[in-house]
């Protein structure tokens with residue numbers, strides 16, 4: 378299998394600065410982070426691929442070798458000093474690298490990591506911001522067509538003063554004295570099988586490996602402050618009431634330069650005045666006078682795309698269902714679309730003038746006005762079943 382070009386993977390050029398390379402990798406690492414893409418093999422591959430590319434391009438010496446000799450220049454033999462094999466990095470390595478990537482504050486004490494220290498289990502972890510939940514109300518028309526909503530949300534945003542590090546300046550970050558920068562503390566316990574060594578996240582630095590000696594005045598060392606962000610949300614056509622969409626990385630900023638949480642969008646459907654939703658079909662109750670039903674007419678009915686004309690045949694019975702194909706809600710992530718079903722109701726006059734009464738009295742005895750239901754007429758439930766099952 379031939380390897381992709383490291384510059385292409387990160388979307389940077391040979392002349393990109395170290396900072397640009399770091400930024401590009403940070404974006405990809407957030408996008409393909411396994412926490413956000415559970416059980417997604419292709420995301421995991423991309424995550425690993427980006428980590429490997431960054432591992433080389435962020436190291437001036439390796440970058441130079443790569444620029445001259447390509448992948449051969451940074452193969453397994455070249456990486457022998459470190460814990461990386463030539464065939465890519467394992468997840469432990471990648472997460473360890475995050476202490477540097479997301480640690481913020483240029484004075485990270487972990488720059489030496491690329492020199493090849495092996496990270497132990499339960500090593501440095503990056504704090505993740507909490508998820509943010511918002512409700513978005515949509516009309517049936519918006520649901521049918523998809524919608525772009527710009528929503529102002531109040532949330533924790535990265536502190537501009539310290540760029541999320543929480544430290545007053547470069548010199549205010551030091552290696553955690555409890556764990557010595559590894560982010561993990563080891564405990565040795567005696568068991569029947571001998572000594573067992575367990576490792577857990579360092580309680581002093583919460584696994585970041587660093588301590589802030591002088592806190593940023595704006596955020597008091599948190600790395601985040603309360604702020605506002607206008608987020609543009611693309612809602613696909615076909616969503617339904619109660620559905621949750623998630624936008625990765627759009628939640629609260631992570632403390633001390635950590636990974637931001639996700640934005641969870643709860644969909645709420647605003648009921649339509651005349652159209653009712655039944656799965657992906659739309660149901661409309663059409664009321665016709667006895668006269669119109671008997672004589673037939675061209676009627677106008679509302680649909681989610683505006684008005685539509687339908688033909689009512691002379692002699693149309695109450696309860697008849699008519700179908701407007703494709704005038705329903707699209708199925709989410711599909712080209713399929715539901716129908717609009719028109720339920721015909723014949724309106725019986727409730728009050729009559731003496732003149733109207735006289736006219737109807739004349740018709741009462743006419744054999745055509747005597748109900749003549751067919752033996753094989755389908756019941757209402759049978760008809761509904763045909764449409765919805």
Ligand SMILES: [Zn+2]
Pocket residue numbers: 553554555556557558559560561579580581582583584585586587
């Ligand atoms: Zn520590």
Ligand SMILES: [Zn+2]
Pocket residue numbers: 536537538539540541542543544593594595596597598599600601
């Ligand atoms: Zn700050």
